[in-house]
Amino acid sequence: MSKAGKDRNRARQIVEQQKARERRRKVTLWTSIGVVFLLIAAGLVGYAMSSSQQNADAGKLVVPAAAVDGGTAFAVGSGPVAVDLYEDFMCPVCRVFEAQSSATLRGLAAKNEITLRYHPVAILDHASEGTQYSSRAAGASAAAAQGGKFVEYHDVLYANQPQENTPGLTDDKLIELGRTVGLTDPTFADAVKNKTYVPWATKNTETFSARGYTGTPTIVVAGKQVTGANNSLPTTADITKAIDAAKG
CATH class of the missing domain: 3.40.30.10 (Glutaredoxin)
Incomplete structure (x- = not known):
């Protein structure tokens, strides 16, 4: 193979390697983004559950132990x-x-x-x-x-x-x-x-x-x-x- 042919093959290999690296980078990027979204979603769910619990607690009927007449006075x-x-x-x-x-x-x-x-x-x-x-x-x-x-x-x-x-x-x-x-x-x-x-x-x-x-x-x-x-x-x-x- 001539030197020119070897150079073309070498150039194609470099291009393929770059493409492969780019594909891996995109996969890694989208995987990371997916993980972030999952974490955010989990956090939002956790926050929503926590907020719901807080709201439930805030609206909970607590009768003071000191009260008489059915807890009214x-x-x-x-x-x-x-x-x-x-x-x-x-x-x-x-x-x-x-x-x-x-x-x-x-x-x-x-x-x-x-x-x-x-x-x-x-x-x-x-x-x-x-x-x-x-x-x-x-x-x-x-x-x-x-x-x-x-x-x-x-x-x-x-x-x-x-x-x-x-x-x-x-x-x-x-x-x-x-x-x-x-x-x-x-x-x-x-x-x-x-x-x-x-x-x-x-x-x-x-x-x-x-x-x-x-x-x-x-x-x-x-x-x-x-x-x-x-x-x-x-x-x-x-x-x-x-x-x-x-x-x-």
């Missing part, structure tokens, strides 16, 4: 007459009621003449510009009850009650108020941040409605709703009269 005292108060922490009339009648009812509970049962409900979520303040506050009060500070936290929430049609207090503020009444355990802050008891607040509100009640505050003595004249807010005298009647 927090009790003060252990007297023979049950006095049930259904309240929304954004309800201005509830705050008026507390200022008017709380001292008397707490006094009766302290003497074990009544069992005072607080039912936090959330009927005014629509009045907090989308922040669900009523539900968040009710849930925070449940976390406070778990920490043994329901009454103290209940009172500090009313002392710092936001106006209707405002965003209400932030979660950070709810946690800060908890610290002022001794709720310094991280468990309380975690429950507020994670909205652990918000589904419970929702369930409580559904129970409130199922029991036939429509507004807050609703005051029930020995199973009978107490109202003032023309279905107005009952006075302290109205409530104590109903309590006396229930004693027999």
